Amino acid sequence: MTFPDPTSEWRKSSASGPENCVEVSLGRPVLVRDSKVSEGPCFSVGSTAWASFLDSLSRYAAS
DSSP states (O other): OBOOOTTOOOEEOTTOOSSOOEEEEOSSSEEEEEGGGTTSOBEEEOHHHHHHHHHHHHHHHHO
16 A cells, blocks of 8 residues: 555546545556545556456446
8 A cells, every 4th residue: 555646636436436436546556545535545556457457347347
């Protein structure tokens, strides 16, 4: 886990609801955090792993 740079730009997932809120910062590395704890820790994911994750989600949604 890491603490993000306060200048990072965050995007909220379109699938987030009132209780399940996830945000990402699409830098290098990609950062992921709980939007309800925006000042708290986040985890980082390499850009290749993030692209693979998104690809698997799109294939799952298409089936």
